[in-house]
Amino acid sequence: MDNHDHTALIEKLLACVEACENCATACLLEDGVKPMVRCISLDRDCADICSQAAKLLERRSEIAHQYLLLCEEICRMCAEECEMHPHDHCQKCAEACRQCAEACHAHHQPIIQD
Structure with a gap:
């Protein structure tokens, strides 16, 4: 694991966690929950994965950069799912997810094998 400062990436990951948690909770309060099921499910998965990625980066785990691929x-x-829904919370979540995806992409490092 490298010694780079990952503060900005961790902030993006945690902002994504917050947006996804807020979106999932708000989706559950919508009148028609049934069409929101996939959105809620992806929100929850995304929040969990981003949270774990932040933890791995914070402790300088050897697999943190590979984990960013999944993230x-x-x-x-x-983001793609949230963009399909007109709700403000979905649109905010989609934006946070897009920003996080780009930040993760920028930090990918190829695995070098001897």
Whole structure:
């Protein structure tokens, strides 16, 4: 693991966690919850994965950068789903997820094998 400062990335990850948790909670309060099921599910997955990614970066885990690949993928999936819904909380979540996905992508490092 490198010694780079990951403060900005961790902040993006935690902002995404907050947006996803807020979105999932707000979706559960919508009149028609049934169409929001996939959104809620992806919100919860994204929040969990981003939270774990932040923890791995904070403790300088050897697998943190590989984990960011998964984090980028779930953030993009969640953003695509949230963008399909007109609710303000979904739009805010989609934006946070897009920003987090880009931040994760920027920190990918190829695995070097001897």
